[in-house]
Structures are given as structure tokens and as C-alpha cells.
Amino acid sequence: MSGTVRMTRKVTFSSGHRYWINDLDEIQNRELFGRWASRYNHGHNYVLDVTVEGLVDASTGMVVNIKRVDDALKAHILSQFDQKSINDEIPAFASQSSSLENLIQYIAEVLSHPGVLPTGANLTNLRLEEMPRLFAELDLSKTSDMITLTRTYEFAASHRLHSPALSDAENIELFGKCNNKAGHGHNYLLEVSVTGTPDPRTGMLADIGEVDRVVNELVVDRYDHKNLNEDIPEFDNRTTTSEVVSIEIFNRLKDHLPAKLQRIRLHETARNIFEVSAP
Numbered sequence: 326m327s328g329t330v331r332m333t334r335k336v337t338f339s340s341g342h343r344y345w346i347n348d349l350d351e352i353q354n355r356e357l358f359g360r361w362a363s364r365y366n367h368g369h370n371y372v373l374d375v376t377v378e379g380l381v382d383a384s385t386g387m388v389v390n391i392k393r394v395d396d397a398l399k400a401h402i403l404s405q406f407d408q409k410s411i412n413d414e415i416p417a418f419a420s421q422s423s424s425l426e427n428l429i430q431y432i433a434e435v436l437s438h439p440g441v442l443p444t445g446a447n448l449t450n451l452r453l454e455e456m457p458r459l460f461a462e463l464d465l466s467k468t469s470d471m472i473t474l475t476r477t478y479e480f481a482a483s484h485r486l487h488s489p490a491l492s493d494a495e496n497i498e499l500f501g502k503c504n505n506k507a508g509h510g511h512n513y514l515l516e517v518s519v520t521g522t523p524d525p526r527t528g529m530l531a532d533i534g535e536v537d538r539v540v541n542e543l544v545v546d547r548y549d550h551k552n553l554n555e556d557i558p559e560f561d562n563r564t565t566t567s568e569v570v571s572i573e574i575f576n577r578l579k580d581h582l583p584a585k586l587q588r589i590r591l592h593e594t595a596r597n598i599f600e601v602s603a604p
């Protein structure tokens with residue numbers, strides 16, 4: 326793999342869309358999309374990350390001229406999406422749902438056509454953010470579970486790093502300020518990523534409302550404004566490092582979500598991030 330580099334170009338576009346398929350009637354649309362159904366558009370400021378991989382050219386020192394990648398994105402993606410109504414102006418979405426999962430697959434298809442991206446730049450990953458707390462990712466190196474949907478949550482909790490297996494002096498030596506008897510706190514950010522095959526009719530791999538309900542019930546509402554060491558039984562006699570908390574959150578969620586849990590990421594602070602993935 327020597328000489329292979331991945332690079333990511335980020336672009337943004339604003340589009341209107343709706344959970345309503347033009348080719349279906351009102352009853353069918355309401356049955357399919359439930360509370361999301363509307364014959365009128367809403368809109369998003371989408372953020373698209375395009376990752377390409379290739380060998381570094383010995384003469385230019387580049388995988389590919391990133392300007393050429395940018396030109397391709399302008400010509401093939403932004404021209405279709407930016408300031409447009411997806412359902413009305415992109416023919417592929419007249420008869421299929423403009424879900425985030427379908428949008429990211431459509432963008433992958435467009436960018437995979439021969440000649441769209443510059444030679445030498447192989448598309449490997451896409452990330453499409455619909456809202457700051459909801460994004461999809463597509464990993465083209467995978468043959469199953471290629472698409473993940475990630476939702477971000479927040480909870481505030483206090484804790485004290487203290488290992489029952491160590492003496493008081495050893496705890497102070499190991500954890501320093503974090504061993505403070507009265508504890509300290511964080512605004513934890515929790516990313517929950519689910520994967521699966523999107524339902525061909527709704528284009529969705531999971532009902533986000535149901536993901537929210539489960540994560541809020543099992544984790545966020547349980548830990549928010551609590552002391553992890555004192556209030557939460559699953560941390561009795563355990564050290565509440567973010568490693569331990571992350572594994573606990575992963576295990577609490579894994580059998581209860583409406584789709585397969587692929588990964589959780591716990592941001593203890595903006596600079597300390599912990600990740601647990603499904604095997």
C-alpha cells in the first residue's frame with residue numbers, strides 16, 4: 326500500500342425535498358411515510374464529503390489534482406442538487422424516496438460512472454450530512470452493510486475516575502485531577518451509527534424516531550444530569566473511564582435498536598473521542 330493516499334473533498338449544497346413520491350397517490354404516500362409524509366418540501370443544507378484513494382504520482386506529488394475533483398462535483402452533483410427541489414428536478418427521485426440513504430447511493434452511482442472523477446482517483450467513501458446531528462456514510466469497500474446512518478445525542482454527567490482495584494495513593498498517581506473525590510463533569514456527545522439494507526419502498530434503513538426513542542430511553546435520559554458512579558447501577562464498583570462507559574453504552578443498545586448497531590462514538594470532550602464498533 327506504499328504511496329497510496331486517501332483524500333477528502335467537502336462540498337455543500339442546499340436542496341428542498343419531501344417524503345412524498347410523485348408517482349403514488351395520497352393514501353399510499355401517507356401509508357409509506359407516516360408522520361414524515363407531506364406534499365410540500367422542506368429543505369436542508371447538505372454537507373457532502375467525497376473520499377478518493379490513489380497512488381501518489383511521482384512527478385506531481387499528487388494523487389490527482391483536487392481542482393479536477395472539485396470540477397467533477399460541481400458539474401455532476403452540485404448542478405443537480407444545489408438550490409433545487411430533489412423530488413421535482415432530479416428524475417431518479419420522481420419514483421423513489423429522497424431519503425438520505427437513497428441520496429448517498431445516488432451520488433455514489435453518479436460519481437462511479439467512468440470519466441466522472443479524474444483518472445487515478447478511486448472513490449472509496451462518501452459522507453452526507455443532512456443536519457448537524459444526522460449523517461449517512463457509504464463505504465464502497467464493503468459488500469454488505471455499506472450504508473450507516475449516524476445520529477448524535479448529548480448528555481451531561483459527572484463522574485470520578487477511581488479504580489477499586491488500586492489504593493488511594495495509586496488512584497491519585499494514575500488519575501490525577503480526575504480522581505477528585507467530589508467528581509467533575511462533561512457534556513458528553515454520543516454518536517450512534519446503525520446499518521442495514523434500506524427498505525426499497527421508504528428508502529430508509531431505520532426509523533430515526535425509533536432510534537431516538539431507544540437511545541433516549543436506554544442511555545441519554547438515564548445518564549443525563551446524573552453522577553455515573555453514584556446514580557447508575559451498571560457502574561457500581563467500576564471505573565467510569567470513557568472506555569468503560571463506551572462499551573457499556575454499546576452493549577446496552579445493541580439488541581434494542583430497529584437496525585444493526587455498527588458503531589458508537591463517545592466524545593468526552595472535543596479532544597477525547599472513544600469508539601466501539603461491531604465486530
Ligand SMILES: [Zn+2]
Pocket residue numbers: 342367368369
Ligand atoms: Zn429532509
Ligand SMILES: [Zn+2]
Pocket residue numbers: 484503509510511
Ligand atoms: Zn472525566
